[in-house]
Amino acid sequence: MDALFSLISPELLAFAFVVTVIAGTVKGAIGFAMPLIMISGLSILIDPKLVVAGIILPIVLTNILQVTKGGLKNAWDALMEYRTYVILVCIMILITSQFVAYVSADMMLLGLGVIVTVLCAIQIAGVRVEIPPHRRKVGSVIAGILSGILGGFSGTWGPTTVLYLVAVDTPKAKQFSVQGVVYGAGAVMLLIGHLKSGILNAQTVPFSLALIPPGVLGMWIGFKIHDRIDQVLFRKATLWVLLIAGINLVRRGIMG
Incomplete structure (x- = not known):
């Protein structure tokens, strides 16, 4: 506990x-957006690099819960059918996560803000990209690389995964089930990548461990309300809030 409070008040x-x-409640209810909410929300008051470290373990565990809820079979x-996409996401997360430690706090805020803002705006606008069957192999490669790059840098590859699946x-x-597999596998790679990058270390891991219980609690609440809400309306409201948060991150990254 002393180690934790020496890191954060x-x-x-x-x-x-x-x-x-x-964040956990939203993820349990609609299947994604936990990293987006945590990054957008926590970075308002907490150093963004500590935020990236903090989200890792809750993301790993909650994604495992999502996989098991969907059924192991x-x-x-899903893994077999979408293996090209899953593999590329994992590879690119491992690679790009190594660069996070070298990015300044202002640049990270700006980068995270741009990512959050663009991805939320795309989903709010209802943009739908259709990949015809004869182009799906190439589409899987492009989408997997893009999602992995975003995941390694920002810890979030959910929105691009949703866009790809649609x-x-x-x-x-x-x-x-597919989202659970992609998020679960990617989360493990994010953990490995940031253990190697040094973002998740002996000093920051207590913060990440401390966020596991509230993350699991949120998932439990989200699972309970999953079938009791208008998911389309709830998802749109979530994306509007995230869009505002993303714009604020861009502002902070530019103004310092």
């Missing part, structure tokens, strides 16, 4: 708990 830790519960089938006309019933 009790007040900021309480703030981080609240944001993480909200469904997860395996583009290849993935049945809605299957999307939850």
